[in-house]
Amino acid sequence: MSEAPRLQLKGMTKIxxxxxxxxxxxxxxxxxxxxxVLGENGAGKSTLMKAIYGVVKPDRGQIIWNGEAVAIQNPxxxxxxxxxxxxxxxxxxxxLTVTENIALAMDDYTSMESLAGRIEEVSGExxxxxxxxxxxxxxxxxxxxxxEIIRCLLQQPKLLIMDEPTSVLTPQAVRKMFETLRRLADxxxxxxxxxxxxxxxxxxxxxxxxxRGGKVTGYAVPADETATSLARMMIGKEIPVCSRQRPVVxxxxxxxxxxxSKSSADQFGTDLKAISFSVKGGEILxxxxxxxxxxxxxxxxxxxxxxVDDRDSIAIHGESxxxxxxxxxxxxxxxxxxxxxxxxxAVPGMSLSSNVILTxxxxxxxxxxxxxxxxxxxxxxKCISDFTVKCGSGDDPITSLSGGNMQKFITGxxxxxxxxxxxVSQPTWGVDIxxxxxIRQSMIDLRNNGSAVLVVSEExxxxxxxxxRLIVIAEGYVSSSxxxxxxxxxxxxxxxxxxxxGGPATDTFNEATHxxxxxxx
Amino acid sequence: MVVKIEPxxxxxxxxxxxxxxxxxxxxxxxxxxxxxxxxxxxxxxFHAFFVEPVNDLYGIGELLIKAxxxxxIGTGLAVGFRASIWNIGAEGQLAVGAIFGGYFAIIFNDSNxxxxxxxxxxVGAVGxxxxxxxxxxxKTVFNANEILVTLMLNYVAVLLLAxxxxxxxxxxxxxxxPQSVLFGDxxxxxxxxxxxxxxxxxxxAFGGVIAGWVFLQKSFTGYQMRVAGLAQKAxxxxxxxxxKLIWIGLLTGGxxxxxxxxxxxxxxxxxxxxxxxxxxxxxAIIVAFVGRLHPGGIFLSSLLMALLYLGGESxxxxxxxxxxxxxxxxxxxxxxxxxxxxxxxxxxxLNRSRLEVN
Numbered sequence: 001m002s003e004a005p006r007l008q009l010k011g012m013t014k015i016x017x018x019x020x021x022x023x024x025x026x027x028x029x030x031x032x033x034x035x036x037v038l039g040e041n042g043a044g045k046s047t048l049m050k051a052i053y054g055v056v057k058p059d060r061g062q063i064i065w066n067g068e069a070v071a072i073q074n075p076x077x078x079x080x081x082x083x084x085x086x087x088x089x090x091x092x093x094x095x096l097t098v099t100e101n102i103a104l105a106m107d108d109y110t111s112m113e114s115l116a117g118r119i120e121e122v123s124g125e126x127x128x129x130x131x132x133x134x135x136x137x138x139x140x141x142x143x144x145x146x147x148e149i150i151r152c153l154l155q156q157p158k159l160l161i162m163d164e165p166t167s168v169l170t171p172q173a174v175r176k177m178f179e180t181l182r183r184l185a186d187x188x189x190x191x192x193x194x195x196x197x198x199x200x201x202x203x204x205x206x207x208x209x210x211x212r213g214g215k216v217t218g219y220a221v222p223a224d225e226t227a228t229s230l231a232r233m234m235i236g237k238e239i240p241v242c243s244r245q246r247p248v249v250x251x252x253x254x255x256x257x258x259x260x261s262k263s264s265a266d267q268f269g270t271d272l273k274a275i276s277f278s279v280k281g282g283e284i285l286x287x288x289x290x291x292x293x294x295x296x297x298x299x300x301x302x303x304x305x306x307x308v309d310d311r312d313s314i315a316i317h318g319e320s321x322x323x324x325x326x327x328x329x330x331x332x333x334x335x336x337x338x339x340x341x342x343x344x345x346a347v348p349g350m351s352l353s354s355n356v357i358l359t360x361x362x363x364x365x366x367x368x369x370x371x372x373x374x375x376x377x378x379x380x381x382k383c384i385s386d387f388t389v390k391c392g393s394g395d396d397p398i399t400s401l402s403g404g405n406m407q408k409f410i411t412g413x414x415x416x417x418x419x420x421x422x423x424v425s426q427p428t429w430g431v432d433i434x435x436x437x438x439i440r441q442s443m444i445d446l447r448n449n450g451s452a453v454l455v456v457s458e459e460x461x462x463x464x465x466x467x468x469r470l471i472v473i474a475e476g477y478v479s480s481s482x483x484x485x486x487x488x489x490x491x492x493x494x495x496x497x498x499x500x501x502g503g504p505a506t507d508t509f510n511e512a513t514h515x516x517x518x519x520x521x
Numbered sequence: 522m523v524v525k526i527e528p529x530x531x532x533x534x535x536x537x538x539x540x541x542x543x544x545x546x547x548x549x550x551x552x553x554x555x556x557x558x559x560x561x562x563x564x565x566x567f568h569a570f571f572v573e574p575v576n577d578l579y580g581i582g583e584l585l586i587k588a589x590x591x592x593x594i595g596t597g598l599a600v601g602f603r604a605s606i607w608n609i610g611a612e613g614q615l616a617v618g619a620i621f622g623g624y625f626a627i628i629f630n631d632s633n634x635x636x637x638x639x640x641x642x643x644v645g646a647v648g649x650x651x652x653x654x655x656x657x658x659x660k661t662v663f664n665a666n667e668i669l670v671t672l673m674l675n676y677v678a679v680l681l682l683a684x685x686x687x688x689x690x691x692x693x694x695x696x697x698x699p700q701s702v703l704f705g706d707x708x709x710x711x712x713x714x715x716x717x718x719x720x721x722x723x724x725x726a727f728g729g730v731i732a733g734w735v736f737l738q739k740s741f742t743g744y745q746m747r748v749a750g751l752a753q754k755a756x757x758x759x760x761x762x763x764x765k766l767i768w769i770g771l772l773t774g775g776x777x778x779x780x781x782x783x784x785x786x787x788x789x790x791x792x793x794x795x796x797x798x799x800x801x802x803x804x805a806i807i808v809a810f811v812g813r814l815h816p817g818g819i820f821l822s823s824l825l826m827a828l829l830y831l832g833g834e835s836x837x838x839x840x841x842x843x844x845x846x847x848x849x850x851x852x853x854x855x856x857x858x859x860x861x862x863x864x865x866x867x868x869x870x871l872n873r874s875r876l877e878v879n
Binding site: 016303304305325326327328329330336338340342343344345346347348349350354357358359361366369370371397399400 | 530531532735739740741742744747748751752754755757758759760761762
């Protein structure tokens, strides 16, 4: 391609008080090119994209747009230039309609009617059907993302930035989105595609810039590379693999969930509908599903943070625990790692040692009502060394840890108490590959020692790698379990959209034909 | 170059300790400006306000007398504040403590038993806790906002005290003045140092501060309160019983305020009056915050606040300053503290960065 690049970055640098997020990054994207920005969490991808979109101001460096140097002042300026961005976390108002939400982001005034018409037109054109009059809260996560994409497309962008777009989609929906992106590229729109999923990048992208620790470590044509070679550029070493050793452990039934129903505390949440499953010692059960399908509610009910009406619907070691609070459930062998780390799994404003006491106080850290800080410090040291938590010492504030290190610390705190039953939510969300492997391996070790492990994750690949059995949650319904070796990504993907026996998608079908309600699963 | 305000990567330890000092200095400067505007010589005013009240033994005694209820209540409130339970009702709890303690002093007026003082203190504590249990009950059962309930109950309690002193508890031989009989010797706290009014109650206050320190810094329940204050979701995640913490937080404030009420009537006052506190219950809130909710800090800040009370009195007598001057200083102190606390989480930098654009 001989014409001027659509976008060129020269020496982009952004320095935060504690870290250099971007260090002299150079990059170039041609019109119609799908360009991957590949890097681990915290490598500086998002900062770079925000600089292009005018959200953060770089400290040094040049942005050259269609051959002209520009200083992008703010997102509105970026949009005027023809840059659109779909953020990882949506910025939609749930009580407003699709049209109203899009109108909020339009820089020029348009009447609602004509806007709705244009939404229908554009969404039809790109094969992304969307009803402009629908309220956001009634839409699935995939459809919400579609709203964000349409919002960008309405501005007829010359460059579309997509930040980790597939983390909320089923494998089938990912296919569909790739088609749209290819079509856009064919029409001359350049696409910056941010991801850490190597297979996606190899399939979709024409070229790639790999970033590690704020610096460019390489440029590549993904189609010519292997997953291993890309990963090496991304993390700087070979990907460590989890030990595949899986002795068969025949444990007793440890967690039993029977007909668990619970309405959500959040008005836009998902109600749990007569969920039943069980986990036995020596196995890892995975719960797959797109986020927002009842995972939060299920975990709150299992941990005891929200009590359920029927105490018999949850049992640990055969004892009904539905009425017990988290502390009492921990006394019966539960360990729990929530997906929110700071503010739930750990207390901001406290040191690592003090954060140990939060759940590990039962390990002999309290005598006569007084705390034994020495014991807590020892526990923290062990946790730091066993789980290679990168920090100064146990006296450091917990907020000084990066997301991945905090996750290792919290997971370590729960695992070192040798729980009979460990429940982990999004174990490697936002965690770099090295840390992710340590966390996965520790869960496998716990399983091999005879504990029961329940993992809730949106990363299907991760579940397929570490779990023995899988169940799928969709709109508050849970599928029957399936052995990981007897299923495929495609089947689970279908289930994730609710198409399993007794699931929500088949349920509507049953209702329509006046069938009796499905019994159990 | 512009001054740029940016969040600190982590809260500044130094600023946490420096902020109360900055607030005190700014309060002082503002106070002196106000004095000058009122036509007083600032140096003279400073001397009258901050030196004269404490330049003799009697003055030191007065300082400790005033500081005792402040440090006691401040510590009690800090227990709740640590868990984000905002008890604004110490003034009312103090009044009810005084009513309970005073009632027993009056009915045992003829007796000389050694039991009277301990009994007064005990029932005073119970009275304060009973008054604090109203917001605790309403919060745990109906989720009623404890700030509003405790605040409004202050007016109820203070008026209740006035009602009783004007009515049933009035001295029958007191020529109709709204005051109770003078307490007997057995109901008066013994003076510790000859030539001052410093009484035994100061040890009770010290004891309260030490007990508060052990509870807040060393106990498991104190830890739970801190967790609940910093991150309520984490407290739920750990399974700490939040309702229990609400009760503890509010009752500790009531307990200390009730005892402080008894210390006032069994100390310098010696009888029940329509008003037994110059706003100690409110001032203790400022004491708790200036003291960083830490008993050690509360001890120091209670001395500062007591000095403001004494300085205000001295300023009225020597310089014809209005009585509102104490309140002004207290307000300035809290105002500057809240402002200076901003610098714990944020810092100011001169913005030097510029964009290289050709």
